Amino acid sequence: MSYRAPVKDMLFNMRALAGLQMLSEQIPDFADHGLDTAQAVLEEAARLNEDVIAPLNWTGDQQPSSMVQPGQVKTTPGFKEAFAQFSQGGWQGLQHPVEFGGQGLPKTIGTACAEMVNAANLSFALCPLLTDGAIEALLVAGSDAQKARFLPKLISGEWTGTMNLTEPQAGSDLAQVRTRAEPLGDGRYKVFGTKIFITYGEHDMASNIAHLVLARVPGAPEGVKGISLFLVPKFLVNDDGSLGERNDVHCISIEHKLGIKASPTAVLQFGDKGGAIGTLIGEENRGLEYMFIMMNAARFAVGIQGIAVADRAYQKAVNFARERVQSRPVDGSLPAAAPIIHHPDVRRMLMVQRALVEGCRAMAIDAAAAYDMAKHHEDADTRRQAQAFYEFMVPLVKGYSTEMSLEVTSLGVQVHGGVGFVEETGAAQYYRDARILPIYEGTTAIQANDLVGRKTLRDGGAVARGIAVQIEETEAALRAHPSAAAQSIAQALAHARQAFLDVVAFLVENGRQNPNAAYGASVPYLLLAGNLMAGWQLARSLLAAHDMLQADPTADTAFLQAKIATAHFYAEHILPRALVQRDSAVQGGDSLMALALDQF
Amino acid sequence: MSYRAPVKDMLFNMRALAGLQMLSEQIPDFADHGLDTAQAVLEEAARLNEDVIAPLNWTGDQQPSSMVQPGQVKTTPGFKEAFAQFSQGGWQGLQHPVEFGGQGLPKTIGTACAEMVNAANLSFALCPLLTDGAIEALLVAGSDAQKARFLPKLISGEWTGTMNLTEPQAGSDLAQVRTRAEPLGDGRYKVFGTKIFITYGEHDMASNIAHLVLARVPGAPEGVKGISLFLVPKFLVNDDGSLGERNDVHCISIEHKLGIKASPTAVLQFGDKGGAIGTLIGEENRGLEYMFIMMNAARFAVGIQGIAVADRAYQKAVNFARERVQSRPVDGSLPAAAPIIHHPDVRRMLMVQRALVEGCRAMAIDAAAAYDMAKHHEDADTRRQAQAFYEFMVPLVKGYSTEMSLEVTSLGVQVHGGVGFVEETGAAQYYRDARILPIYEGTTAIQANDLVGRKTLRDGGAVARGIAVQIEETEAALRAHPSAAAQSIAQALAHARQAFLDVVAFLVENGRQNPNAAYGASVPYLLLAGNLMAGWQLARSLLAAHDMLQADPTADTAFLQAKIATAHFYAEHILPRALVQRDSAVQGGDSLMALALDQF
Structure with a gap:
């Protein structure tokens, strides 16, 4: 087995640190979601991720998503079927409201499940990760019509979602966004512009894609105060919920990347054939605010990706160190060449990996529990405190866990020695894949700015x-x-x-x-x-x-x-x-x- | 220009730290090799590396060496011509004895030149690096006949050299070497076995390859005390120095690697067709000792590789940070979005890169001067002290400089943000290339064992x-x-x-x-x-x-x-x-x- 989900450690964290049982007792929404539920859910998630999704990880690296013809992206063989199984199992809707077809589980449990799917397959997991962000934004700021039309499909995994922020001149600096949206007068807008680095911006795993797009309306203020958020579906949606015309948003290329190669990173062109039809989410010029909803969910989730890929690299290193025989132990405990796990420096590397993974996992699950308190507890004071704690933790979960994933995946290569540098071994893939984590959804410096400015100096x-x-x-x-x-x-x-x-x-x-x-x-x-x-x-x-x-x-x-x-x-x-x-x-x-x- | 050789900094180090002028005054061999010579040599090296070899670096990543038909390896387009130019310029023979056609320059100068060629192109530079090791071993332990026949050709770059240590079961643990050599009774041996990870083990850049091979003779003691070193050329060499029969050593595959893709990493099969003809270097069962000669030269050189690739990554990051415009400076020093080099965290990353590169370069050039003293000074006491210092420094130059190259090349990607993760940008190549450096020629743990055991506990x-x-x-x-x-x-x-x-x-x-x-x-x-x-x-x-x-x-x-x-x-x-x-x-x-x- 290439990946073994750390169910025992996750349950320990939920019990000993996150107080899941207490959460379940104090919060009526979670009355049925105590440790027993957690265990059942985690064991089920472990099966799917270990058996179905993890084996596709190496496949994805060798047979990345590709643009088979202009505008059309074919994902890695097996991804479409695995995503169907993932969706049908209800995993996309795990943390989302029952009202729209979700399962309404606490984030405390959702975090553990997210770690599993990311450890199984970072590239695969990005699709549900981005969809989660779109769901969050619609839940908070979408109109009733948008919610009714999109949420059930996104939550069921029939459709997927994207975040369209970056443009060639606007990366960390969203003030530079130039994509524009012209009102049609009937509540709809025509969107024009180019967005880059759009994860799963085009693919063949779902029948529709809901693009959430930052753009400027005519006369909007300069800078970040003039950005609005639009919902621009790949296919327009008829009143009865059926799919209508193909919208004027097209993938013009996908990137050739260092890692997460199975995840298609698209350049999307909006409005080359007359304008992409979109609807405003919330109010004009408040896009940045809504975007931060998606972004905060996504930032926390990227932190989990760091823990996930680090754990996968750690597991692989342990397995190799148990099997590879080289040299006698320095303490004379064995008379002949021994598995390298007996050598103190190998042990040091494995322990560094393990300690970092377990430390970051504990931090993330504990933070997730604070989120659950902040959203669901009946006492306002408890909610406020939990919210402040959670907000402080988000840049740490994102920044620290992803930076540590560079160290842990690098050690994973090192434990393997020369064969670690050979691609077929697989250790190098984690090293390559992890390298995006401290960059996307806000670089470590952007997280650190948030930590210094909003989370420390402000109060x-x-x-x-x-x-x-x-x-x-x-x-x-x-x-x-x-x-x-x-x-x-x-x-x-x-x-x-x-x-x-x-x-x-x-x-x-x-x-x-x-x-x-x-x-x-x-x-x-x-x-x-x-x-x-x-x-x-x-x-x-x-x-x-x-x-x-x-x-x-x-x-x-x-x-x-x-x-x-x-x-x-x-x-x-x-x-x-x-x-x-x-x-x-x-x-x-x-x-x-x-x-x-x-x-x- | 993709690479600018740091000639000024190198000369500063030679003058201020390494005492090159004093070396030149105290050591008759180096009387003509003071700072003026150094400057002339470095400027010439800079031209070749900047103009000819550096531009082939990205080509090599995109068009790696490949096995075009069984046993035959085609290197990256342009490599063969560049290597001819390198050889004709006398760069292979820079530090080697004048008696065999070398230029007899101090290692202090050679170290700076080695950094340049490695910064220009890590994959390319591995060929001369390994040839240097073979030359060193023959100089110390080769017979007069071996020296006469091989050294002039290796030093001129007409032929190249390899080190054949590793076998599938024998990586860091050379006690496990199984390749065997059977004496033919006429001073020659037949060699049988499989060697893996042989850098430039097969290629088309030279007319012959001198493989230096660790093997066991019949009845040799077990473990490292029973290893002998053999010279096994790709083509046998006639008494008149002309090339004879193709020897029974063949490349059966090359590795698909994370980085340094232009450098062919071969699996070599010795003796599948009756035995590869080789000659013993030095005495039987003393192979490990001779191998350490090659190895020590190579370890120091790999440390230089770390400095080199780190400097290249630093230069690229600086250039990007000067050009990429994002966000206003936090200190209000500019009224609009500015090049990111104005942002304190970008500055921090660049300074970490710069400080590590300059620190390691200074350490390496200073250590090289100790080597020159140890080999050439007339006073025995000075030689002994310098030798002890140099030997202490070798694992540090190798271990610390290569580990730091991981940090610096990783920061290089980070400074680029999202585009750093796109392969076409080129920052990712340094990140991938550098990852082998703390592994080959002895992992960091092996260097550390050497530092603890031989260099610290022993005295x-x-x-x-x-x-x-x-x-x-x-x-x-x-x-x-x-x-x-x-x-x-x-x-x-x-x-x-x-x-x-x-x-x-x-x-x-x-x-x-x-x-x-x-x-x-x-x-x-x-x-x-x-x-x-x-x-x-x-x-x-x-x-x-x-x-x-x-x-x-x-x-x-x-x-x-x-x-x-x-x-x-x-x-x-x-x-x-x-x-x-x-x-x-x-x-x-x-x-x-x-x-x-x-x-x-």
């Missing part, structure tokens, strides 16, 4: 410091615990937390007067914060694992002890990186901008 | 501590200097040096009793040591740059100030990583091996 660091107080409570619990691992992680966590607070103070102080220093510190701050949050969740995991071992004589000892050892490793080998990031952020502003442009 | 840490004393002297000079940058780097260097000494002490204490902890610490130790040495050389550069600015009113102020700023940046942003590596090495042993095999 003067209040949320950040509030989280630090919670971490301090975990430290106290660790210090009260007799185990050596608990003592070690308490100390490492305290150092990392202090480093985090140092940077928060630095940002609050410098944000206005010295923006170059503050924003130059942004990525180190993001990496520090992500590292701290992942380490914190592993520290909580360690405490929970100790409790479970003590309370339940039938507990899964091997699993729980491995969790403790992994948390311990994270504390000793990963958490100390926070100190370097702190130095870089707090002390490194002067040298950062010292070179004149012509000195480069 | 109880004496050489390591001796280098630390020299670093301390640099710190004193920095502290005596008024500049803020000097003060900052003095402090960072002192912390990193102390971290280094902590790990050395830990290793000396634990090497025997707790080999898992010692070897588990090996890669962190290597990265720490490499970081420290690169930072030290930049600190020396800073002092030299200050002196030059003060002493010479016509000095290149912009260049020297940039050098100071880069050293300052390295001190603030890169050197502090040493502390994390120290913690990981010294405190992290327990958690490293905590998991049982079935817990992974």
Whole structure:
């Protein structure tokens, strides 16, 4: 089996960190969605992803999506059938409202399922990922007619969705968007322009595609305040819901990419034959706001992609290290050449991979639970706090998990040695695939800007410091615990937390007067914060694992002890990186901008 | 121009760090090879590499070497002609003895030239790199007949060389070599076996290929003590030096790789048609020793490859960042969207790239000067000290520079954003190409084993501590200097040096009793040591740059100030990583091996 879904670890996180059972008890919407449901859903998801979707991953790399004739994209053999199975299983609608045909499950469970499909096949999973974003935007800002016409089809997986933001001159800088939308007077618009980097912008897996498109109406203000959001379907939809005419939006090429080759990345031309018919979503000039709904869902989801591809790379490395025999162990524990998993540096690489994956997974599932609280809890105060926590976590889940996926997939190649560099081995695919993750849906720097500007400076660091107080409570619990691992992680966590607070103070102080220093510190701050949050969740995991071992004589000892050892490793080998990031952020502003442009 | 050779920086390093002028004055062999020669040679090398070899880099990725029919490999269009030009220019023989047609230049200069050709085209440069290794081995251990017959042809570039170590079951573990050599009684042997991962094992750029092959003679001891080295040419060579019969060594396939696609990586079959004729190099069962001669030359050269590809990626990122316009600067210094080089996080990425490249280049050129001293100085004591220093540096140049090339080429993609992920942009090629560097010619872990075992434990840490004393002297000079940058780097260097000494002490204490902890610490130790040495050389550069600015009113102020700023940046942003590596090495042993095999 090329991928084994980490069901046990996911359930542990839901139980020990995310409080899924409590969520289910406190939130009427989730009354039926406790741990038993989670287990059943995860086991079902594991089957589909392990058996059907994972085996198509290598196929997709070797037989990427391709443009078979102008405007027509053929996806990897097997994708269409797998997507049908995915849709029919209800997986597209997992987290979406029952009212439109979804299953209404908590994001806490949805996050675990999303990790699985992404680990199974990053390219495949992008289609439902983008569709989720379109669904979110329509749910929040769509008209009743748009909702009625599109949501059931998108949620059932009969149709798919896209996000059309980027243009050649407008990447991170959406103020530069030039695509224009001319009102027809009947509520409809004609859209003209070119969009690039449109994931699943054209494909053969669904009968229609709902493109969500940023464009400007005539007379709109310049910059981001003049952007509106339009729904432009590939095929127009008749009043009875049946498909009408082919709309004037066409794929003119797809990119030849480093990775995720099975996912078609389209250049879409709108309006070359008279105008693509679209309808406005929400109000004019509020497009950026709605776009952020899609974007925030997508950013969190891309973070999950990082965890997913990292776990896949880790699993492959472990399997190889168990089988490949080279050299005698240095400790003399075996008399002859041994599987390389016996060598300390191989063990170090595997543990780094494992600790990063488990840390980021814990952080993401815990953040997902906050989202569920924020959306569904009955108490307004609880909702507000949970929302603030979740919003703080989104750039960390996106930024830190994707950056860590570069490290983990690179180590995956390294564990394989020379054969890792040979494409047929498959380790290189993860290394290539992962490289887009810290770029799309906002680069790490864009996440870091968000973290610094909206999530830290705007409230003067209040949320950040509030989280630090919670971490301090975990430290106290660790210090009260007799185990050596608990003592070690308490100390490492305290150092990392202090480093985090140092940077928060630095940002609050410098944000206005010295923006170059503050924003130059942004990525180190993001990496520090992500590292701290992942380490914190592993520290909580360690405490929970100790409790479970003590309370339940039938507990899964091997699993729980491995969790403790992994948390311990994270504390000793990963958490100390926070100190370097702190130095870089707090002390490194002067040298950062010292070179004149012509000195480069 | 896609690549601009950093001639100015290379000459600075030769003057300020490597003491090339002094070398030329003290060593009669190098009397004509001072700074003026260096400048002339570097400028000539720059022309060839920039104009002829660099433009073939992307071609090579798109039109890799391929097996056109069984046994026959066609290289990328243009390679054969470029290699002819390279050879005719005398570049293959740059560092080799005049007696065999070489130019006898110091390694200090050769290192800079090697960086250029590798930056221009990593795949192309591998052919001369491997030939250099074969030349070294023949120079040290070849018979007079072997030398006379092969060296002039290899040095002129008429023929090329290979290293045949790896077999399917014998990668890092050469004890597993099974290829066998049967004596024919007339001094010749018949060689039988399969070798894999043979770089330029077959190609069309030269009329003959000298394969240097590890094999066992009948009755040889098991393990590495029973390995002999053989010279097995593709075409047998007649007594008059003309080419004779085709030998029984054949390429049966070439690998489909992640990167360096233009460099053919061959599976070679020896002896399928009765036995490949070879001659013994040196004595039976001493093959590993000779192989290490090739290997040490090749390891250093692979370190240079890391610096080279990193510099190419840095240059590309700078060019893109100057041109790509997105968003207004956060400091309000420009009223509209600006080239992204104005954004602090882009600047941070470029400075990390630049500082790592310049630090590693300084380390490598300084180490090359030690090699020249060790080989050519008249004073035995000076030779011995220089040799010890050089040997300590080889695993650092190889291990640290190649690991840093992963970071720098990855940042190169990141600076490009979405277009970086599109293959046509070219940034992704460096990311893919670089990935082999920490693997071949000994993985980073193998370098780290060498550093721990042979270079640190064997002498109880004496050489390591001796280098630390020299670093301390640099710190004193920095502290005596008024500049803020000097003060900052003095402090960072002192912390990193102390971290280094902590790990050395830990290793000396634990090497025997707790080999898992010692070897588990090996890669962190290597990265720490490499970081420290690169930072030290930049600190020396800073002092030299200050002196030059003060002493010479016509000095290149912009260049020297940039050098100071880069050293300052390295001190603030890169050197502090040493502390994390120290913690990981010294405190992290327990958690490293905590998991049982079935817990992974």
